[in-house]
Amino acid sequence: MTGTLAAQVALIGLAKSGVIAMLAVGIVLIYRTTGVVNLAHWAIGLVGVVVYVLLTGGDVVPPLLAAAVGLAVSALAGLVAQRLVFSRIHRSQVVTMILVALGVGSFFAAVSQMLLRGQRGEIIVTPFLPGGTVDVAGAVILTSELITILVAMATCAVLLPWLKRSRSGRALRAVAQNREAAQLAGIDAARYAELAWVIGSGLAALALLLLIPHSAGEQGGVLSVVHLVPLGSLLIPAFGAALVGGLISLPAALAGSLIFGLVQELLILAPPPIADEREVLAFVAITVLLLLRTERFFASNAELEALRS
Amino acid sequence: MSTKVIDTSVLPKTERRRRAPSGTATAAAVALAAAAIVPLLLGDFASFVGARIAVTAIIGLSVIVVTGYTGQLSLMPYTFVGIGVFVAAHTITGWGWPFWFAAAFAALLSVPLSVLVGLVAVRLRGFYFAIATLTFASAVGATLFEWDAFTGGQKGLSVARPVVGPIDFGGDKAYYLLCLATVLLLVWMVMGLQDSRIGRAMAAVRENETAAATLGVNVMKTKLVAFVVSGMVAAIGGVYHGMLLQSVTRTPYQTPFVEAVGVTLVILVVVGGMRSPWGPFIGAAIIYVQLEVFRTALFLQYFIAAVTAVAFVVVLLKLPDGLVGLIKHEAANVRRAPRRGGIRVAIIIALNVAVFYAIWRLSQ
Structure with a gap:
């Protein structure tokens, strides 16, 4: 019985890991190619979710189509943010860069609330994934959670090889590693920076669309005030996961997502003092990661210089 | 990034704390009141x-x-x-x-x-x-x-x-x-x-x-x-x-x-x-x-x-200095050319009040 319980908790944790992973991958992609620590990541994804909520409210648009539109809106929001704002700031102005990211995040959070016409409290959201539960080797979880795990895995299975092998993926990595050399080789660095923002922002929307419309299980989802703030409810763990790879390494960020989703969830089964302080343990882990300056394990000095100049 | 580090401690005290330009004190007192x-x-x-x-x-x-x-x-x-x-x-x-x-x-x-x-x-x-x-x-x-x-x-x-x-x-x-x-x-x-x-x-x-x-x-x-x-x-x-x-x-x-x-x-x-x-x-x-x-x-x-x-x-x-910087800038303009600077400030304030009032009326 305990085995089944553990498996069940592990699967729920995996679904959470999947959401964190998609957020973390976007954070890493954007940071590597543009040097922006994207504190607006959650809010940009949120805009897509709000568009989804508005479209599904009238029962006219099929939920799956609405989700696709929401995803596209977030990707566009990321593109606009990069083109209008972030491309104008030099990478060495670190504090300005973070402040601007906070401003962009607040902007999109405010726009989201404006689109909802100031509805306060909790808003019921129609799900687009099938309801019900599935039995995975004796452990019963929601279908939406299983799909979240599969989507996250599929995203990584597509994205990692694409970055490694395809022409665009290689160009993206070239821009990340040495912007000037990439430009000399004829790569349009600005275009690839925008591509990174589009992919990252789309992934943020995907993560939030898998999370929020299915957060209440069978009934669908609830969009609450916890989600409508600039930094949202999962951005800090996502940054923690990305920090495992020093905001640079995608595979390490994925490993980090597993830790922050799965381990945190599994600790529920630990004795009470540990189970009660799961969140605090996560914060301690992030602080340790910050102090370790993890980026030096994943990038050469030249690459770190390139990120800062 | 520029490195404009000036150790002002070597300067005499009077240099460090320049007297506020005339008019600033009056304006500050009025604003405070x-x-x-x-x-x-x-x-x-x-x-x-x-x-x-x-x-x-x-x-x-x-x-x-x-x-x-x-x-x-x-x-x-x-x-x-x-x-x-x-x-x-x-x-x-x-x-x-x-x-x-x-x-x-x-x-x-x-x-x-x-x-x-x-x-x-x-x-x-x-x-x-x-x-x-x-x-x-x-x-x-x-x-x-x-x-x-x-x-x-x-x-x-x-x-x-x-x-x-x-x-x-x-x-x-x-x-x-x-x-x-x-x-x-x-x-x-x-x-x-x-x-x-x-x-x-x-x-x-x-x-x-x-x-x-x-x-x-x-x-x-x-x-x-x-x-x-x-x-x-x-x-x-x-x-x-x-x-x-x-x-x-x-x-x-x-x-x-x-x-x-x-x-x-x-x-x-x-x-x-x-x-x-x-x-x-x-x-x-x-x-x-x-x-x-x-x-x-x-x-x-x-x-x-x-x-x-x-x-x-x-x-x-x-x-970079926000609205305080803007106010200081406009105040300097007024001091340099009282009439032109004054008109400019009056127009800015009037425009702001007008926009604010218009939005307020529309929201009622």
């Missing part, structure tokens, strides 16, 4: 809003010290505010302490936490510092503020406004004057900090940490002092915030709200001007007056939030 009288004339509610602006300005001064002076971004000011709020609830209402003693005690109690966070954060630069403060804000929200004996659990606690001898600060008007006096005192102190030896070290660290270190500035100590001072200021602000609201709960000091209000505070300080202690006051005044005027139109409130965010980004890119 208006700030003291206008809310009182408008009634209790306006005084409450005024007090809220003054309290936010106090809390914003903590951002001035750590971000404006030292160039480090802390996103946990409201964690220290929370400490002040609940200390006020226990000491003023529970134990009957005078409010100024409670404020001093809250400032003192914030030190262990700010030293603990500071010892970690000062080792980090740029966004790592910011993320560290974010995680600590969440961690304190999940531990200290979950402690029911400290925060009163779900119900929260109540905070009484002070009575000093024959003066009762219970009413909104009297309380507003108390907050205004406090914010002026603290602005004066934070100005003094900028001119002090440690204040100049902070400026050196802000401009270039490496250059500051070669000049013999202890970078880590300077950052730590800035962080601790900012924590104390925020805790004092918290005591006044508690007395303003009179009933306090823990939710605003826990994730994700503590980060959200921290972001809002940083935004209004930057819009006001983060290099000047008057910046938070101006930023808070603009945002809270707008929010109160448009209180009935929720849609407009979020519209204002969006416009403020845009203004914030524009200020960061174009106006």
